[in-house]
Each structure stands twice: as C-alpha cells, then as structure tokens.
Amino acid sequence: MSTLEIKNLQVSVATEAGFTEILKGVDLTIKSGETHAIMGPNGSGKSTLAYSIAGHPKYTITGGSVTLDGADVLDMTVDERARAGLFLAMQYPVEVPGVSVTNFLRTAATAIRGEAPKIRTWVGEVKEAMSELNMDTSFAERNVNEGFSGGEKKRHEILQLGLLKPKFAILDETDSGLDVDALKIVSEGVNRVKASSDLGVMLITHYTRILRYIKPDFVHVFAAGRIVEEGGPELADKLEEKGYAEYVTN
Amino acid sequence: MSSLTTNYLAPSGREEAWRFTPLSRLGGLLDSAITLADSPSLTALDLPQGVSFSKIATAPLSQTTDEATLRVRAAVALTSELSIASGVEVSEPIFLKRTVKGGVPEASRLVVSLAPNARATVVIENVGTAVIAEEIEFSLGSGSHLRFISSQEWDATTVHLGSHHAIIGKDAEFISTVVTVGGSLVRLLPTVEYSGTGGSAELSGVYFSTSGQHLEHRMHVDHNVPNCKSRVNYKGALAGENARSVWIGDVFIRAAAEGTDTYELNRNLLLSDGARADSVPNLEIETGEIVGAGHASTTGRFDDEQLFYLQSRGIPAEIARRLVIRGFFAEIVSGVRIESVEERIMARIDAELDAVANI
Numbered sequence: 260m261s262t263l264e265i266k267n268l269q270v271s272v273a274t275e276a277g278f279t280e281i282l283k284g285v286d287l288t289i290k291s292g293e294t295h296a297i298m299g300p301n302g303s304g305k306s307t308l309a310y311s312i313a314g315h316p317k318y319t320i321t322g323g324s325v326t327l328d329g330a331d332v333l334d335m336t337v338d339e340r341a342r343a344g345l346f347l348a349m350q351y352p353v354e355v356p357g358v359s360v361t362n363f364l365r366t367a368a369t370a371i372r373g374e375a376p377k378i379r380t381w382v383g384e385v386k387e388a389m390s391e392l393n394m395d396t397s398f399a400e401r402n403v404n405e406g407f408s409g410g411e412k413k414r415h416e417i418l419q420l421g422l423l424k425p426k427f428a429i430l431d432e433t434d435s436g437l438d439v440d441a442l443k444i445v446s447e448g449v450n451r452v453k454a455s456s457d458l459g460v461m462l463i464t465h466y467t468r469i470l471r472y473i474k475p476d477f478v479h480v481f482a483a484g485r486i487v488e489e490g491g492p493e494l495a496d497k498l499e500e501k502g503y504a505e506y507v508t509n
Numbered sequence: 510m511s512s513l514t515t516n517y518l519a520p521s522g523r524e525e526a527w528r529f530t531p532l533s534r535l536g537g538l539l540d541s542a543i544t545l546a547d548s549p550s551l552t553a554l555d556l557p558q559g560v561s562f563s564k565i566a567t568a569p570l571s572q573t574t575d576e577a578t579l580r581v582r583a584a585v586a587l588t589s590e591l592s593i594a595s596g597v598e599v600s601e602p603i604f605l606k607r608t609v610k611g612g613v614p615e616a617s618r619l620v621v622s623l624a625p626n627a628r629a630t631v632v633i634e635n636v637g638t639a640v641i642a643e644e645i646e647f648s649l650g651s652g653s654h655l656r657f658i659s660s661q662e663w664d665a666t667t668v669h670l671g672s673h674h675a676i677i678g679k680d681a682e683f684i685s686t687v688v689t690v691g692g693s694l695v696r697l698l699p700t701v702e703y704s705g706t707g708g709s710a711e712l713s714g715v716y717f718s719t720s721g722q723h724l725e726h727r728m729h730v731d732h733n734v735p736n737c738k739s740r741v742n743y744k745g746a747l748a749g750e751n752a753r754s755v756w757i758g759d760v761f762i763r764a765a766a767e768g769t770d771t772y773e774l775n776r777n778l779l780l781s782d783g784a785r786a787d788s789v790p791n792l793e794i795e796t797g798e799i800v801g802a803g804h805a806s807t808t809g810r811f812d813d814e815q816l817f818y819l820q821s822r823g824i825p826a827e828i829a830r831r832l833v834i835r836g837f838f839a840e841i842v843s844g845v846r847i848e849s850v851e852e853r854i855m856a857r858i859d860a861e862l863d864a865v866a867n868i
Contacts (some may be wrong), residue, residue, distance in 0.1 A: 276756035315822050316813065341823035357836025367822035402836070403818075419822060471633060 260330050260428045263289045263459060269322035270304075270311045280305045282322065283484035289427060291385040294448030294473065296495060298464055299481030300503040301386075305463045306350060308481075309431040313339050315349040327426070329357070333495035342371055344426030348416040348433050355403035361385070363403045364422060369421045388421045392448050392455065409436035417448040424452075427459040466501040482506040522843035527576075529787055531723055534694045536668040537614045539576055545584040545642060548615035551605045551633065556841060559597030560629070565590050567620065569644045570676055573866035575698060577670035581644040584616035590633065591672030595624035595650070602630040602658075611637035612666075625678070630656040632850060636691075638664040643671040649681035653703055656684045658845055662857055663691035672698040677737070679705025683836050687714035687743075687843050688854050689724050689846045690861055700729040709738040713841045715854075717861045718784070728759040728773070732766040741773035744841055746834060747772055747784035748865040758790040762802060770800035778837055779809040780865060826853040831862055 270282035281304045285501070289295050299305050311318045312325055314337040325332040325404065327343050335343060355363065366384060369375045389398060392414045404412055411434055422427055434442055446469060452458055462473060470492070478494040479486045480503070487506050488494065518528040519539050539541040553562035564587040573579065588629035593599060609615065621631055627650065649655055661669060663812045669692050675683045689695050701710040716724045730739045752868050758773040777786035790804035811830065840859055 313816055336826065337817060337820035338823050338825050338829070340819055347821055349818070349821075353814045355815050355818065355833060355836060357839040358832055363819070363822075364830070366824055366828065367819075370823035370825065370828070419749075423822065 261459065263325045263345075263427045264324075265312070265323070266324035268308070268311065268325060269320070270307055271319045271321050272317060273319070274305070278319065280321070281484055282311065282319075283464045285485055287461075287479065287486065289459045289461055291426065291459050293477065294453070294460040294462060294475045295415045296464060296470060296475035296493065297479050298467070298498055299467065300507055303481045304484040305481050307430055309429045309461070309463055312340075312345065312429060313337065318325060338370065344425060346418060346420055346425035346428045348413075348428060348430045349401060350432040351415055351434060352404045352407075352412045354405045356405055358403050358414045359399070360401055360403055361399040364419065365465050368422055372411070372444045377475070379404075381461055385422065388418055391419055391421075391451065393444050394418065410438070410441035413437060413441065413445050413449070418447050421448065423450050425450065425458070427461065427464065428452075429461045432465065433462075434464055434466060442469060443472060449473055467495045470495050480506055511765060513782040524864055526727070528639055530696055530725060533693065534584070534668065535670070536645060538640060538642045538670055539580065543582055543614055545614050545616040546610060548617045548641070549587070549589055549613065549619045549639045550608050550617045550641070551589055552608065552620075553605055554605060555600065556603070557599050559594040560603065561592045562812050563590055564588070570648055571674050571702065573672065573674070573723050576697075577696075578644045578672040578764065579756070581642045581672075581825045585618040585715060588618045588620055588850065589670055590620045591624060592622045593624060593627040593629045595742035596626045597624075597629040599630070600757050602632050602850075604828045605631065605633045607633060607637070607721065608677055608863045609637050609764050611638050612640055613640070614640045616724060617641060619643075621645065621655065621657070622648045623650050623655055623681075625680060626652040628654040630658070631848065633660070635659065635661045635663055635669065637766035638667055640668045641670070644670070645671070647666040647673070647675040647685055649675065649677045649708075650722075651679035653678065653683060655682070655847070656868065658686045658688070658850060659693055660688040660850070660854060661695050661697075662697070662792040665691070665693060665837060667692040667695075669695045669697070670838065671696070674698075674700045675702075675710060677703045677705075677708035677710055678702060680707040681705070682709045682711075684711040684844075685713070686841065687712075687726065688842070689714070689716040689726070692722065692724070694723045696723075696725040698727045698728070698776045699728070700731070702731040703790055706734055706736045708734070712739070712741045713844055714743040714745075715838045715858075716743070716745040716860060717840050718745065718752040718754045719746045719861060719865055721751050722755045723755075727755070727759070729759045730761070730771065730773075731772065732760070732762040732769045735766055736768035737766065738770040739773075740771070742841060743775045743779075744837060745776070745786060746778040746837065748780035753786075755787045756789070758804060760792050760798060760802070760804070762796060764791075764795040765804045767796055767798040768800055769796075769802065771802045773804045775806045776837075778834065779808065780812055780834075786846045827866065833860060835859075
C-alpha cells in the first residue's frame, strides 16, 4: 500500500510580467488502488498540478509538499520521480525524432526496473501489450510520437503505463481528442493495468465522458488553482448536469 | 588544363566561397609556393567482376572555380578511375582504402564512372593524419544507381579540402552520405549537375564539431535539365569552445529545368556555449514551372521538452541526452544501408559524445 500526498502545494510560472501563481494551495491524498478524478474548467491549473508533480522545469514550487510514501518527491529529479513510481500520461506527448518506440520502451523499462528486461520475454510482453491496445506491430519501428495521430499518441502513453507499472499514474486529459472507439480502447487499457496491479490514478479531465469507462472513487472539482469541492462519483453527475459555472467567479 | 592553373589565385578570404574558412589553417594547400604531392591515395581491393580500377590520364569531366580543386587538377598527372561496366549490379559495397602521406600537402583525384544501368555502392573511409586536397568526380550513365559514402574520421590535426561532383545521367540516381567527425579543418563541396532528364540526387550528411574543429560543407545543386529531383539533408551537432560548422546549400533551378523537384534541409544542434554554426540555404529559381522547391534551416539548443519526456519515463538525463542526439543522427546514418558502416559511424558519434559528456 502506497500513498501519494500533496499538501498545500503552491506553484508559480514565469511570465513576461513576472511570476504568476497558478496553484494556490492544493491538498490531495491518493492511496494505492484508488482513482481520483480531478475535474475543472480550462485554465484552472489541472495540468500545472500534473506537470509539477512530474517535475517539469517550467514550474516553480513556491510552497507545500508532495511525498510518495513519505519520500520528498519535490527533491527528486524528473527521472528519479519516475523510478520512485510516478507516471504522467501527457496531454501532448512529445515527439522524439530518430528514437524508435522499441528502443525507447526498452531504455525506459531498463531504467525503471533497474535491469534490462530479458530480450525473449520482453519482445512478447511488448507485442501483447500493443495488441491489447489495438496497436499494429509496425508501431514499434516508428519514432517516438513522430507523425502519430492524437489517438495513437494516447495509446502509446497507456502502452507505457502498462509496461512501466508505476505506483501512481497521473492521466492528464487522456480523453482529449479521442473518438468514442479510441476512448474505449484507452480506458480499457487503464482498467487492465488497474485490475492487474495496485495502481493509484489521478485522472485529470474537463469532461465526464471518460468517467463512464474509468470509474472514479473520488471526484475533486478544481477551480482557480485549488480544489473547491470534493465528493464521490455522484459529484461527476452533478457536473455533467450543471457544468462548472457555480465554481467560476469572475 | 594549363590555362586553368595559370588562372589560379589564392583566395584572400573575402570571396563568398571562402569567407567562413580560416585560411591560415589550410596547411599550405592553397599556398602557390608549395607544390602539392601527386598522391594516388586511394586503392581498391578485391574488385568484383565488371569493376575496374586504374590510373589514367584524363581531362576533368566538369568545370570548376574552386581553388583547391584547380590545384588538385594541376598537381595530379594520373587520375584514379573506378569503373563499373554497363548493366553490372555490384551487390557488395566497394571499399576504397585511403593511404595518406602524413602531413605533406598532397593532392588526390578520383573518377567514379558508372556505365548505363550499372549499380554500385562505394565507400571511402578517411582516417589518419593528412593535409589533403581532393577531387572526386562521379559520372552516372543513364539508368545507373550509385550510393556513395564518405566518412571523415581523420586525426585531430588533419586538413581536408574536397570536391565531390556528380554528373547524373538520364533517370540515374545518386545517393551520397557524408559523415564528418574528425580533422582540424574539413571543407567539402558536394555538388551535382544533371546530364539527362529524370535524374535524382540525394545528398545527406552528418557532422559533429567539437572544440577547435572547423567542419564546412557546401552543397551546390545545379538543376540544369528538366524533371530532375534533388534532396539535401545535413545534420550537425556542435559542442565545446570554438567548435565551428558551416553549411551552405545552393540550389539553382535554371530556366530550362521545368519539372524540378527540390528540397534542402539543414539542422544544427548546439550542445554547449562557445560553439557556432553557420547555415545558409540559398535557392535561385529561373522558372516557375516546377514540382516543388523548398528549404529549411534550424539551429537550436537541445530540446528540453524531449529531455523531460524521456526523463519522465525514468531515463536518467545523461542517457536521455544521448538517446536524443543519437536519434538526431540516426535518421541519416540509417540511410547508409551497410550495417558495419552504420555501426562504425554510430560508435564514432558515441565516442564524440563521451568526449563532450562533461560539457
């Protein structure tokens, strides 16, 4: 049983006008096996939360803490965080020209597992994981995210989730840009990983659509850089009906 | 030929063609007081059937204004000629072995000649210490296909001025990959003209310039006949104080060259402060009746987003950097299509990366 604990997290980003505070004190605790949906309007800071936990250099932590089983996540490099058990499925996965998917996956698995996976079992493992996500085997020879469609990029993220087996996954708008079929495939991929492990999930989304496929245990409404309401799955139904209007004050 | 040599004047450095080159570092190659040694520095071993290699007195196949090439023509009495007979398809690559004089200014001249419908791969691996001016002319008969790989893995003090000029016949295809990692100063001129319609040229290259190295590549593609194609793709990385690279991409589409299809690209990756990459694409078009013409040039720092993505998958920063840089070069190196040569080039790039790991 692991715990990801975010306490009073405050984050700023440098702009031309100086530092702008985006996260204004976020508190959230996720335990193994739990799925927390973070829902909020655009610009509320949801992605900033995701990238800050992963350690993107663009964001400056000005206060608060993030710990994984007591270990200070904010003190770790980006790769140390991943090796500690955190995984960020990105909204806009980055193209890495010249690096093949197969080379990338093996390098990442080697780093996360602490030793190179045995070639024979690894090839089978990757093939099976790809076929579960309806990915053609030719995918492995392509360069990381280069020329991928939106749906292919998201499948590739979930493929990594399955192979790298983190303790906690942050899914940043994984549903954006997906048609119904692709959404279903990707969601089933997440659910398979959940079923076969003790994965804790932070599911960041604007829409309730993905929650039909990935059932949250908790729903948190995010607005203006903090969590403004929390509840169970029923809260998502309320958002579906009424939107975010009551949380947005101008 | 004598009329050309009498026209020779050493460049002052103000000429467009020489303005990027540190003339003081040419080791006497353009010094008219020094006679270049006539050097048959390339030899061919184990020639397959239909392939010959000999020394002949032959007039140049092309015209040039390049001072170094003119000096080569003046110095070399007998040109080495590699010939592939009509219709001969050589499946194994032909390796030309380089033997250099070790610091004496020397001149080397080679003609690679493919008769119609011949097909071959020619590899030159340049190693050692040399001060060398070189001219290679390629003559591609109609329907022939030549893959040419020239790797410059010279020792640190080597000076190398070279001209690689291809004359591409009707429906012939010329694919060249230039790899420049060694040497103090390397200045190569991969140039192309067409002698028939439907010809195709693919000029690609990689270079890795570290402290004090000057690596210069100047393309010139002369689209002088209709319906020909050219692709240029050069990629370079630079690291360390006074690491220099120069890439010039001149593409000229003459009025007669309707149906031309051309694109050229140069990308530079600056891995540290103190390095400088000059990149000058230049497209001159005399007819609008073309399939396409374009160019792109980028020079930039390491992409932090790529680094973040790889690191976020647990890959340590140093390994991630190496993965990205290897990937940057791999696109071109994989085009060599000879496994042993590709491995050798990537190993050399790894060695360069090891050397600059602390920068």
